[in-house]
Amino acid sequence: MTYQLHYWPTIQGRGEFVRLALEAAGAAYVDVAREPPSRGGGESNLGRRLGDPDNPRPSFAPPFLVDGDIVVGQTAAILLYLGPRLGLAGVGEADGLWTHQLQLTIADCVAEAHDTHHPLSTGLYYEDQREAALARARAFREERIPKFLNWFETVLKRNPSGDLHLVGDVLTYADLSLFQLVAGLRYAFPKAAVRALADTPAVAKLHANIGRRQRVHDYLRSPRRIAFNEDGIFRAYPELDG
């Protein structure tokens, strides 16, 4: 079965957490909006599908995943669905739940990273909320990045199976998502991220290890990996890095 991922075609964004899971598992998938318009690609087709009046279970926003009759939206719910199918959710109910709890905490940090450049409204340009962005970014850099990364460091250090993975001694989508979170923080807040990672060596090591896994390594160097850019969640605005 080929999975269909529907997400904005020009950014990593929240869709990237799903792309990474599919890529790391070697799953067959189509990143539909990145296909030519003649094959259903492009933002207008994505918007049309999102607004399809015949869909009884529409998603609030991209990404959403189609797998036969199943249509599921919300990044964490997509990973909850894919996890056991791709062998990326740990073993058993307790580990699956813990993997999901980790993912939801990563999602909280991702949402906060987004709000550093859009603290007042997603309907305003960054330039029109820059003063508030400076204040929000400072709190994010000084309080939130260390708090989140220290928590993940604690989780790794307390893992009875060792600190190479967040859940047991197997790769899960939480590991992949933490890799992506760290990659995003390093892009958007290079100075703050380096400082925080100096205090969280297990997180830094996980990030390096995941990036060296063969399939992830190949994906990151392929044209399928969209480069970070200033339309996405993680944006390199130097003034927000202090």
Next chain:
Amino acid sequence: MTYQLHYWPTIQGRGEFVRLALEAAGAAYVDVAREPPSRGGGESNLGRRLGDPDNPRPSFAPPFLVDGDIVVGQTAAILLYLGPRLGLAGVGEADGLWTHQLQLTIADCVAEAHDTHHPLSTGLYYEDQREAALARARAFREERIPKFLNWFETVLKRNPSGDLHLVGDVLTYADLSLFQLVAGLRYAFPKAAVRALADTPAVAKLHANIGRRQRVHDYLRSPRRIAFNEDGIFRAYPELDG
């Protein structure tokens, strides 16, 4: 088995979504931090448990739920765990997943509601970020509340089993959480909520119906229901209601 809920003892907050599910199902539970300190209650005991160095799977923040050997944090993950056990998750994998997707979208709106009074930093007082709060609250009132409630209206209207429930024709934790979201919006943004609910009659009807269910009705009038207040997520600051 008596569930143990661990959450701040003086606010509804995110814990209220768990309390509502437990109450609506008539489940046996202890709201631990609201017990006397001699029985493990109080904020200091909550903080101690959160920081317990022997817990291999600590939560990032309250709420967390203890059920025997299982400890699970993150509101949506707690509900994912409780849903099938309390008969509040729909029937089968697809409905369980859809229930969770709805919950995650409710959680997104709840996080945005929180940020109307803390748009710059959770580490600053409201009074010190009031100007930014006015701007963020305006965007939330004018754009986000209608967008979220219209989406839930669409979900209800397209439900093939009728518009009394979000998932099929059974009560789920998503219904209870939408009830709580609407209750919170009506408390914090009475004028904006009334306007939005006038355009979303199925959402308004669901809110009224859930509040009339016997167990929910009894809970809401019991001392177990903490009143909304200005330490919680939904805060009645009239200036933020426009």
